[in-house]
Amino acid sequence: MILCANFKANKTRQETRAYMAVVESFVSANDISDTIIVFPPFTALDHDPRNVLIGVQNAYPVQNGAYTGEIALEQLEEFGIKTILIGHSERRHVIGETQEQIAAKFRFFADQGFAIVYCVGEPLEVREEGDAALLSYIEKQFEGIDLSYADLILAYEPVWAIGTGLTPSNRDIELLHGVLRGKTHAPLLYGGSVKVENAGEIMALENVDGVLVGSASLSANDFCEMIAQAAELNTEEENN
Numbered sequence: 362m363i364l365c366a367n368f369k370a371n372k373t374r375q376e377t378r379a380y381m382a383v384v385e386s387f388v389s390a391n392d393i394s395d396t397i398i399v400f401p402p403f404t405a406l407d408h409d410p411r412n413v414l415i416g417v418q419n420a421y422p423v424q425n426g427a428y429t430g431e432i433a434l435e436q437l438e439e440f441g442i443k444t445i446l447i448g449h450s451e452r453r454h455v456i457g458e459t460q461e462q463i464a465a466k467f468r469f470f471a472d473q474g475f476a477i478v479y480c481v482g483e484p485l486e487v488r489e490e491g492d493a494a495l496l497s498y499i500e501k502q503f504e505g506i507d508l509s510y511a512d513l514i515l516a517y518e519p520v521w522a523i524g525t526g527l528t529p530s531n532r533d534i535e536l537l538h539g540v541l542r543g544k545t546h547a548p549l550l551y552g553g554s555v556k557v558e559n560a561g562e563i564m565a566l567e568n569v570d571g572v573l574v575g576s577a578s579l580s581a582n583d584f585c586e587m588i589a590q591a592a593e594l595n596t597e598e599e600n601n
C-alpha cells in the first residue's frame with residue numbers, strides 16, 4: 362500500500378518536524394513495509410527523511426529562473442526531493458492551472474526521474490451527469506500525460522469529496538478504479554475525505570493500492586492509525 366499525507370498550506374516547519382518524529386518512529390517500531398509519503402509545505406521540505414518519503418506539493422517546471430513566487434528544480438535538489446504531486450484539484454480549480462501547464466510540469470519532472478503522484482477527479486456537476494460524462498471528463502485530464510511512466514502513482518480524488526466529509530460509494534470507487542486499471546499499471550490511490558473510520562475499508566477495495574489523505578492526515582496519530590490499518594490488510598492478504 363501507499364499512504365500519502367498532503368498537508369496543503371497547513372503546519373509550520375516546527376510542527377512538521379514533530380509530526381515526522383511521530384510517524385517515523387511508528388514506521389520503525391512496527392516494521393512497516395508500505396510506502397509512506399508526506400507532502401509538507403515548501404518551508405518544511407528540509408527534513409532528513411529516515412523511512413518516510415518527503416514530496417513537494419508543487420514546483421515550477423524549470424531548473425531555475427525568473428519565476429517570482431515559484432520554486433524550481435534547483436531548490437528541490439538542495440533538499441534531495443524526488444517526489445512531486447501534480448494535477449491536484451486545488452491547483453486545477455483554485456489556482457487555475459490548465460491541463461497544458463499540468464502536462465508540461467509532468468513532462469519536465471518525468472524527464473528528471475521524479476516519482477509523480479498525478480491527481481484526477483471530477484466536480485459534482487459532472488458526476489451528476491452520469492458515468493459517461495464522468496469518464497470523458499477524467500479522460501481529458503490524461504491529455505499530455507504518459508500513463509506508462511515508470512514512477513507514476515495515480516490518485517483519483519473527486520473534487521466534491523475533498524474536505525467535505527462526502528465519499529463516493531465503494532461500488533463507485535471500484536468502478537472508476539477498474540477503468541483506471543485498464544489504462545495504467547501504476548498504483549492507484551483514492552483521495553477525498555479519507556479518515557481513520559473509512560481508510561481500512563477503502564484500502565481493501567479492488568484496484569485501490571493506497572490513499573491520499575488531506576485533513577485527517579494532519580493528526581500524526583490518525584495518520585499512524587491508517588498506516589496500521591494498511592499493515593493489517595497486508596497481513597490478511599498474506600494469510601489468504
Ligand code: 13P
Pocket residue numbers: 367449518522523524525526552553554555573574575576577
Ligand atoms: P481531504 O482528505 O481533506 O478530503 O483532502 C483530500 C486531498 O485533497 C488530498 O490531496
